[in-house]
Amino acid sequence: MSDQTLTLASVFSDSMVLQRDKPLRFSRTAPEGAEVLVSFAGAEASARAQSGSGREGVWEVEFPPMEAGGPYMLTVRSGEESVTVSDILVGEVWIAAGQSNMELPLDLVTDWPGDALSWERDGFIREFTGPVMPEFHHPRRNIPGGRWRRDDGDDFPSFSALGWHFARELRAALGVPVGILMVAVGGSPAESWVDRDTLAQFPEFSDLFSRVRDDSWRARTAEDDGRRIARWNRDLEAADPGLGGDAGLNDDPQWRTEGWHPCSIPEGRGGGIVGEGPGSAWIRRSFHATPRQAASPARLRLGGLVDGDRTWINGIEVGATEHQYLPRRYAVPLGVIREGNNELLVRLVSPEGPARLTAGKRYDLSWKSGENLPVIELTGSCQRKNGAMGVSLERKTFMEWLPVGLFNSRVAPLSAMALRGVIWYQGESNTGRPAAYAKLFRALVRSWRRLWNEEPLPFLTVQLANYRDPGFLNRANGWPMLREAQRECRDIPGTGMVTAVDIGEWNDLHPTNKRELGRRLALLARKIAYQDGGVRAAGPHPVSVRVSSGRRIVISLAGAQGMEEGWIMGFEVGDTAGVWRSVRGLAEFREPGDIAQITLEGNFREGDLYVRYAWADDPVTRFPLNGEGFPLEPFLEPIGFTEAL
Numbered sequence: 001m002s003d004q005t006l007t008l009a010s011v012f013s014d015s016m017v018l019q020r021d022k023p024l025r026f027s028r029t030a031p032e033g034a035e036v037l038v039s040f041a042g043a044e045a046s047a048r049a050q051s052g053s054g055r056e057g058v059w060e061v062e063f064p065p066m067e068a069g070g071p072y073m074l075t076v077r078s079g080e081e082s083v084t085v086s087d088i089l090v091g092e093v094w095i096a097a098g099q100s101n102m103e104l105p106l107d108l109v110t111d112w113p114g115d116a117l118s119w120e121r122d123g124f125i126r127e128f129t130g131p132v133m134p135e136f137h138h139p140r141r142n143i144p145g146g147r148w149r150r151d152d153g154d155d156f157p158s159f160s161a162l163g164w165h166f167a168r169e170l171r172a173a174l175g176v177p178v179g180i181l182m183v184a185v186g187g188s189p190a191e192s193w194v195d196r197d198t199l200a201q202f203p204e205f206s207d208l209f210s211r212v213r214d215d216s217w218r219a220r221t222a223e224d225d226g227r228r229i230a231r232w233n234r235d236l237e238a239a240d241p242g243l244g245g246d247a248g249l250n251d252d253p254q255w256r257t258e259g260w261h262p263c264s265i266p267e268g269r270g271g272g273i274v275g276e277g278p279g280s281a282w283i284r285r286s287f288h289a290t291p292r293q294a295a296s297p298a299r300l301r302l303g304g305l306v307d308g309d310r311t312w313i314n315g316i317e318v319g320a321t322e323h324q325y326l327p328r329r330y331a332v333p334l335g336v337i338r339e340g341n342n343e344l345l346v347r348l349v350s351p352e353g354p355a356r357l358t359a360g361k362r363y364d365l366s367w368k369s370g371e372n373l374p375v376i377e378l379t380g381s382c383q384r385k386n387g388a389m390g391v392s393l394e395r396k397t398f399m400e401w402l403p404v405g406l407f408n409s410r411v412a413p414l415s416a417m418a419l420r421g422v423i424w425y426q427g428e429s430n431t432g433r434p435a436a437y438a439k440l441f442r443a444l445v446r447s448w449r450r451l452w453n454e455e456p457l458p459f460l461t462v463q464l465a466n467y468r469d470p471g472f473l474n475r476a477n478g479w480p481m482l483r484e485a486q487r488e489c490r491d492i493p494g495t496g497m498v499t500a501v502d503i504g505e506w507n508d509l510h511p512t513n514k515r516e517l518g519r520r521l522a523l524l525a526r527k528i529a530y531q532d533g534g535v536r537a538a539g540p541h542p543v544s545v546r547v548s549s550g551r552r553i554v555i556s557l558a559g560a561q562g563m564e565e566g567w568i569m570g571f572e573v574g575d576t577a578g579v580w581r582s583v584r585g586l587a588e589f590r591e592p593g594d595i596a597q598i599t600l601e602g603n604f605r606e607g608d609l610y611v612r613y614a615w616a617d618d619p620v621t622r623f624p625l626n627g628e629g630f631p632l633e634p635f636l637e638p639i640g641f642t643e644a645l
Contacts, residue, residue: 012074014086015148017126017179019093019418024063026074027416029141032057034078040088041072049078058141060416066090068176089124091177092170093419094525096163097193097411098426100186100325101462101510106164107157108327109512112299116157123152124177125167127159132185134405136212139195139412146413148179160184165518166423166525173526181419183410185400186325189429190440192406198447202440205403212402225396232351232393239388240280242347249315249345260284263384266359269506275348275355280387283357285344287365287376294339296367302328302378303361304508305348312345313337324358325509332365344378351393360507401429407447415451421458421529422448423521427482428464428509434478437485445492456494458529460521461486463497463633465504465511468617479617484636496524499539501614502623502631520630536561539630540596543643545611553600553611553639555585561594562627563587570621571600574610587624594626604639612636 018024030036030049036059037046043064049057070089075082096102106116130146149155151164160182167178185192191205199205211217237247244250265285266272275281302311306324310317314337319330348355357363363378400406430437441461449457463486464479483501490497498520504511523537540560548554553573557563565587572580585598600611614621614634623631 012085013146013148015088015126015150016085016128017089017091017093017148017177018066019420020068020090020176021065022418023065025060025416025418026062026076027058027060027141028076029056030059030078034059036061037077039073039075039077041066068092070177089126089177089179091124091179092174093179093181093417094166094170095181095411095414095419095422096160096166096184097422098184098424098462099188099428100184101428101465102160102162102184102423102425103182103186104161104510104514105158106161108510109161109514110157112329114157116159117154119156121152121156123150125151125164125171125180126177127151127163127180127182129182130410132400132406133409134192134400134402135408136209136218136402136405137408139408141413141416143410143413161512161514162425162518162521163423165515166521167518169519169522170525173522174530181414181417183406183414184425185406185410187398187429188401188406188426190426190437190444191403192401193411193426194404194440194444194447195407195412195451196404198443199403201443202436204436209403212399212405218399221397222399229393229396232390233349236280236349236388236390239390240347242280242282242385242387249312260383260385263382265357265363265379265382267379269359272357272359273354274357274384275350276386277354277389278351278392279355279389280347280349281355282385282387283346283348283382284385285378285382287342287344287378289337289339289342289365289376290373291339293365293367293373293376294337295334296371296373297334298332298337299366299368300328300330300332300344301362301364301366302330302346303363304328304358305346306350306356306358307352308349310347314342315345337365347387351390352395353392358507411448412451419452419457421460421525423460423462423525425462427486431464431478431482434481434485437482438488441485441489442492445489445495456492458525459492459495460524460528461489461495461497462517462521463487463499463501465500466502466506466618467504467509468506480612480615480634480636483634487633487635494528496528496537498524498537499631499633501619501634502625504618506618516629523628536626536628537630538633540624540626540632542635542637542641543595545637545639545641547604547639548599551603553604553608555598555600555611557587557596557598557632559594559630560587560589560596560626563596563624563632565589565596568598568621568624568632570614570619571598572612572615573600573602573605573608574612575605575607576609577607580612608639610636610638 034049038061045061047059047061049059068091072088074085107113110116126148128148130143163180167180171178242250308322310320316336318332365376367373445459449455463483503513526532527535527537538559540557542555543558544556568585571583571585574580584601587598590597625631
């Protein structure tokens with residue numbers, strides 16, 4: 001069927017889920033003036049395609065709300081053209097948007113690729129995905145190439161880990177099908193998710209927006225970036241003595257034996273730098289394998305590497321990865337590992353700084369469970385050698401991150417569908433401008449609610465997880481400030497926030513515990529979107545900060561029911577000079593209900609203005625949990641603050 005005829009592209013496809021208890025709208029394109037007949041679940045409606053440009057018109061029909069159920073079939077006819085979409089369920093529909101922590105697939109949070117296929121699934125959780133094709137001129141009506149998938153299919157490991165765990169919890173609580181519209185894009189800043197009119201409120205983006213609407217600028221920039229990056233890599237490979245012909249390994253005995261220096265594959269926190277600047281570095285590690293280990297395919301884990309790598313065992317390449325944000329998990333075929341001594345060799349390429357091995361990660365060789373073969377640990381002593389040094393490589397321009405592009409291409413086309421709400425995990429890419437985030441996020445929420453003409457459309461956010469080694473640039477950027485901006489936005493009606501600050505990983509931008517985060521979001525959804533008054537879905541949080549008669553600073557926490565009493569670390573008091581002092585807080589239950597009091601160590605001093613908690617990129621503290629498993633949230637409050645309960 002040609003693009004000039006009847007279309008049902010985008011979110012209307014086999015295996016889709018429609019929102020229950022809301023009018024069901026179907027709207028797509030057909031030749032202008034064409035009569036369209038739509039049949040769904042035994043009912044029929046008709047419309048005429050109109051108000052289009054050229055030969056293409058737009059048609060829309062609406063069916064009454066339905067209860068959860070299915071499967072149903074949708075048929076659209078116009079003249080001799082006909083499109084049928086089957087296996088449609090009616091249940092709950094949520095958009096999942098934001099950055100890479102929202103789109104991160106199950107395969108990257110499980111122990112080994114494919115492990116998720118052994119999980120119990122019933123096909124009543126479904127996910128919509130589509131290619132990333134940013135649009136800067138006008139909102140699209142379709143997402144070309146978009147499709148729905150059932151979770152009982154073979155491609156289940158590529159489902160969003162957070163989206164699926166959220167849907168799983170909702171399905172268990174509500175007993176209905178759940179559909180997730182997965183539109184998240186790794187690295188995307190908030191400004192790429194707002195519409196043009198909203199963006200006009202932010203003059204700091206005006207110059208960039210003017211450029212991105214210039215098709216020739218985008219084409220020229222992409223071409224220049226491609227040439228520049230290819231030239232950098234080509235020059236680096238040519239200058240690297242460790243590589244031979246066709247970029248294979250250099251078999252020169254002198255290179256393989258001379259110039260190596262001791263290093264260590266790190267455990268715990270710290271260490272791991274193996275290069276001297278932008279360019280390439282080599283790491284090698286010997287290990288011993290038993291006859292039984294050599295007789296079976298193995299699994300190689302190389303934790304986290306910065307940035308790209310190529311990896312060999314005994315001169316045979318077993319894997320390669322282009323950037324630092326993917327775990328190194330390489331299948332080692334039978335015959336690569338031999339009995340006795342073996343050599344692991346890794347070439348690291350870092351375009352912006354020294355090559356690094358991420359500390360605290362898993363570096364080992366293992367075998368499938370059931371083979372009862374011991375793991376070969378690879379942490380500890382190794383050798384390193386410089387490859388070739390290069391100048392720092394400027395990053396390419398990611399077009400999908402530019403203003404308006406994702407709103408037009410991934411949000412606007414969904415507006416034809418009714419939905420229950422939005423889950424949002426984003427902010428890492430805005431930590432460089434944390435002071436502007438609250439205003440931008442508020443505008444984003446208004447933008448989306450206008451699009452669906454639904455006020456208030458439930459909007460549930462994830463407060464940024466902990467990240468970064470305290471010894472490596474901790475507090476150097478805006479992570480704590482952005483968390484506070486996210487917290488401030490909870491006063492938007494119909495919104496809520498859960499924190500991930502206690503379940504992140506200091507050495508990984510992509511923490512793997514998406515199951516707990518999905519549980520927290522689902523509880524928040526039940527409270528806000530489904531008005532379940534019996535659900536508690538917040539961690540302990542301050543409702544007052546005052547000075548007691550004994551000149552102690554006392555914090556009252558709501559949502560603290562079930563929290564342990566005792567000393568809590570991580571508090572700081574700030575004064576008029578901008579100096580912060582660390583203090584402990586003693587948690588006690590002195591008030592009825594779920595209110596706890598925390599009395600800070602030491603007396604109030606003249607000039608003390610603020611109290612903050614867990615104010616760091618990676619707060620090194622034990623977060624106290626309430627009875628629902630929600631942690632005490634990071635906060636910054638003035639002394640004298642009181643919130644009406």
